[in-house]
Amino acid sequence: MSTSHSDSRRDFLKASLTGATLLCAGGATEALAAAEPIAAGAKSRVVVARDPQLRGTGSTVDFGRMAALLDRAMLALSGRENPVDAWKKLVRPGETVGLKVNTLGGRGISTNVQLVAAICGRLQEAGIKAGDIVVWDRESDELERAGFHLAMGGDRVQCFGTDRIGYEQELAAYGSVGGLLSKILTQRCGVLINLPVLKDHDGAGVTIALKNMYGVINNPNKYHPDGCNPFVADLNMLPEIRARMRLTICDATTAMYEGGPGYKPEHSWNANALLVSTDPVALDHTGWQMIERKRAEKGLKTLEAEGRPPRYIATAADAGHRLGTNDPRKISVVEA
Amino acid sequence: MFCHLDAQKVAKNPLDRRFFLKCALASGAALGIGSAAAPASGMPSGAASGSEDDSHYVVEARFYQKLANRKIKCKLCPRECTVGDKERGYCGVRENRGGAYYTLVHSRAAAAHVDPIEKKPLFHYLPSTTAFSLGTAGCNVNCKFCQNWDISQSRPEQVPAQYAPPQRVAELATEYHCPTIAYTYSEPVIFAEYLMDAADAGHAAGIRSIVVSNGYIQDEPLKAAYGKMDAVKIDLKSFSESYYHNVVSGQLKPVLETLVTLRKMGKWTEIVYLVLPTLNDSDAEFHGLTKWIKTNLGTDVPLHFTQYHPEYLLKNLPITPVSTLERAKAIADAEGLHYVYIGNVPGHPAQNTYCPKCHKMLVERVGFTASKVLIRKSKCPFCQEPIPGVWHV
Numbered sequence: 001m002s003t004s005h006s007d008s009r010r011d012f013l014k015a016s017l018t019g020a021t022l023l024c025a026g027g028a029t030e031a032l033a034a035a036e037p038i039a040a041g042a043k044s045r046v047v048v049a050r051d052p053q054l055r056g057t058g059s060t061v062d063f064g065r066m067a068a069l070l071d072r073a074m075l076a077l078s079g080r081e082n083p084v085d086a087w088k089k090l091v092r093p094g095e096t097v098g099l100k101v102n103t104l105g106g107r108g109i110s111t112n113v114q115l116v117a118a119i120c121g122r123l124q125e126a127g128i129k130a131g132d133i134v135v136w137d138r139e140s141d142e143l144e145r146a147g148f149h150l151a152m153g154g155d156r157v158q159c160f161g162t163d164r165i166g167y168e169q170e171l172a173a174y175g176s177v178g179g180l181l182s183k184i185l186t187q188r189c190g191v192l193i194n195l196p197v198l199k200d201h202d203g204a205g206v207t208i209a210l211k212n213m214y215g216v217i218n219n220p221n222k223y224h225p226d227g228c229n230p231f232v233a234d235l236n237m238l239p240e241i242r243a244r245m246r247l248t249i250c251d252a253t254t255a256m257y258e259g260g261p262g263y264k265p266e267h268s269w270n271a272n273a274l275l276v277s278t279d280p281v282a283l284d285h286t287g288w289q290m291i292e293r294k295r296a297e298k299g300l301k302t303l304e305a306e307g308r309p310p311r312y313i314a315t316a317a318d319a320g321h322r323l324g325t326n327d328p329r330k331i332s333v334v335e336a
Numbered sequence: 337m338f339c340h341l342d343a344q345k346v347a348k349n350p351l352d353r354r355f356f357l358k359c360a361l362a363s364g365a366a367l368g369i370g371s372a373a374a375p376a377s378g379m380p381s382g383a384a385s386g387s388e389d390d391s392h393y394v395v396e397a398r399f400y401q402k403l404a405n406r407k408i409k410c411k412l413c414p415r416e417c418t419v420g421d422k423e424r425g426y427c428g429v430r431e432n433r434g435g436a437y438y439t440l441v442h443s444r445a446a447a448a449h450v451d452p453i454e455k456k457p458l459f460h461y462l463p464s465t466t467a468f469s470l471g472t473a474g475c476n477v478n479c480k481f482c483q484n485w486d487i488s489q490s491r492p493e494q495v496p497a498q499y500a501p502p503q504r505v506a507e508l509a510t511e512y513h514c515p516t517i518a519y520t521y522s523e524p525v526i527f528a529e530y531l532m533d534a535a536d537a538g539h540a541a542g543i544r545s546i547v548v549s550n551g552y553i554q555d556e557p558l559k560a561a562y563g564k565m566d567a568v569k570i571d572l573k574s575f576s577e578s579y580y581h582n583v584v585s586g587q588l589k590p591v592l593e594t595l596v597t598l599r600k601m602g603k604w605t606e607i608v609y610l611v612l613p614t615l616n617d618s619d620a621e622f623h624g625l626t627k628w629i630k631t632n633l634g635t636d637v638p639l640h641f642t643q644y645h646p647e648y649l650l651k652n653l654p655i656t657p658v659s660t661l662e663r664a665k666a667i668a669d670a671e672g673l674h675y676v677y678i679g680n681v682p683g684h685p686a687q688n689t690y691c692p693k694c695h696k697m698l699v700e701r702v703g704f705t706a707s708k709v710l711i712r713k714s715k716c717p718f719c720q721e722p723i724p725g726v727w728h729v
Contacts, residue, residue: 163493166494167494171485171648171649173649176480176649178480178485178489178648178649179489180490180494202418202420218489218490218491218494219428219489219490219491221424221425221426221427221428221491222426222428222478222489222585224426225426225585261420261423262420262421262422262423
């Protein structure tokens with residue numbers, strides 16, 4: 001296990017332990033979910049696993065190091081002693097597993113192929129057949145631009161976009177959101193593992209786990225007004241998503257702090273990290289803090305000061321949604 | 337009802353008579369007889385082809401402004417979407433490619449039918465004629481009650497379509513003896529370029545153009561695009577900004593401005609107000625609406641209070657009671673509006689046109705068919721009162 005520590009990581013860990021997030025340090029404010037008594041141990045765990053040497057001496061992510069990073073994250077999350085056991089805690093043989101990646105930003109800021117390959121390897125070791133794994137996003141050409149090879153049919157890991165099989169015809173609706181769901185979700189995934197990236201968003205503030213589900217419906221363009229709020233939260237309430245969602249692994253190998261969602265290399269940084277959690281709200285909150293810290297480091301205003309705080313996170317945590325927690329007192333950020 | 341297309345068989349050939357006839361027969365509608373069927377949900381099954389070449393539908397958009405960093409600001413509707421490279425506006429049918437903005441739906445007909453003009457509804461414009469009606473995917477609002485959500489709330493690549501260039505549209509309107517082309521079904525604002533070009537082709541062939549719209553459009557494109565229209569029907573969803581925000585995802589004020597501008601342009605305009613029980617059916621709202629119309633547009637603008645049938649995201653609401661529609665009409669009549677109709681209630685006497693002076697029936701309608709039209713030379717034949725509208729081709 002890598003034991004390298006950076007100053008920024010130490011500060012982040014310290015801030016997390018004291019509960020003094022960037023929010024309280026005069027940064028962005030956020031409405032917390034309604035205060036509730038904190039039961040002992042009732043915390044959402046967000047594992048942040050880092051490897052400053054993830055790219056070795058080059059610019060490409062090293063598969064071996066990525067696989068090791070993934071294992072470290074999963075062990076820290078699951079408490080198991082063996083990576084395969086960590087995955088066996090999550091999936092069962094016979095299940096079909098969808099890996100919803102994020103490839104909108106192109107190769108510069110998409111879910112890494114190496115990460116996905118490592119996940120596919122562990123899933124198979126946990127008893128999932130290759131042909132029962134589907135790597136997917138909205139558009140096949142976006143997958144290809146991000147470096148994935150398309151594959152439909154056969155005994156291999158599947159990889160294709162919704163454009164290849166389409167959307168359901170029946171409307172799926174919750175609250176303010178209505179749309180047609182990708183048939184990949186409804187017909188090819190019994191289990192959903194969410195693989196977003198970490199970047200800011202010019203409307204929503206940030207786009208991480210919860211907003212990655214915009215790639216599941218046919219009309220995400222309709223749900224960008226008002227900072228995507230409450231749409232992001234309402235979308236994640238759809239039973240078809242909730243029933244399948246098991247885990248989020250946020251690929252923060254490359255992250256962006258400004259100019260998103262399109263890739264802006266000048267505003268990206270090599271965070272060389274994975275954020276892993278079963279609580280997507282806690283993960284989004286944690287990822288948001290990382291972005292704010294980088295923005296502060298670069299002399300940029302907070303997202304709140306720019307008029308685009310990610311209000312959808314608080315909505316996702318509120319009494320009407322309860323998709324997770326955004327209360328720092330209830331989030332345990334574990335560095336792995 | 338929509339023409340059911342097998343997406344795999346969608347050809348790149350222009351919309352032709354054989355295809356159109358097949359659609360009409362498949363939908364059970366005989367050409368030449370008014371189709372009473374409203375566009376229904378339940379789009380054709382099958383995925384849109386991800387590998388289809390869409391380049392013939394892509395035309396540089398009008399009404400946008402280039403910004404730094406390859407961004408653009410759309411100036412078509414009041415949303416004024418700022419769109420980054422490779423992204424689309426709210427409507428889903430206009431896309432930034434390398435800092436230039438493109439419509440993706442020029443000549444991309446997702447629905448095409450011959451409809452009676454009364455179905456638009458336009459009651460004072462060429463009654464008993466048919467309109468060659470077409471629409472594309474997309475919309476610049478998201479009404480929770482949308483009857484055509486399956487195309488309006490979809491991206492163009494998700495909706496089977498036929499290549500129907502403007503010239504072909506004009507030819508088909510002529511072939512089917514339609515004196516008008518109607519831009520409808522979804523929201524014509526978002527296919528403004530196609531609408532404008534088709535209107536020009538139609539006018540060159542002696543075919544008029546009418547538009548069925550939410551009126552949520554900026555002033556310049558309104559004058560440029562709807563300036564080419566011969567008649568306009570505006571869906572005024574409510575008289576409340578909060579309703580527009582919460583239920584429509586739009587704004588009321590720009591729509592009211594559109595109505596005033598259309599009046600100044602001298603465009604024949606009719607208004608539809610879809611009444612949703614408990615949401616926009618208060619007396620206060622009806623009073624506010626009708627007072628505003630009288631003050632700003634005059635008493636001769638036809639106003640249709642239309643019955644809602646549950647759909648899309650508001651299936652929990654009931655069908656609008658007829659008594660609610662009659663209450664709305666009574667308020668509008670009392671305000672002094674001359675032509676107030678009740679829509680979507682076949683057989684209701686308020687579907688007919690009556691002389692505001694002598695109160696005799698001038699146009700009798702059965703469903704979407706004007707079975708009797710007694711108006712002569714735009715006047716009541718009984719008392720010679722002028723009856724506004726365009727009554728003859």
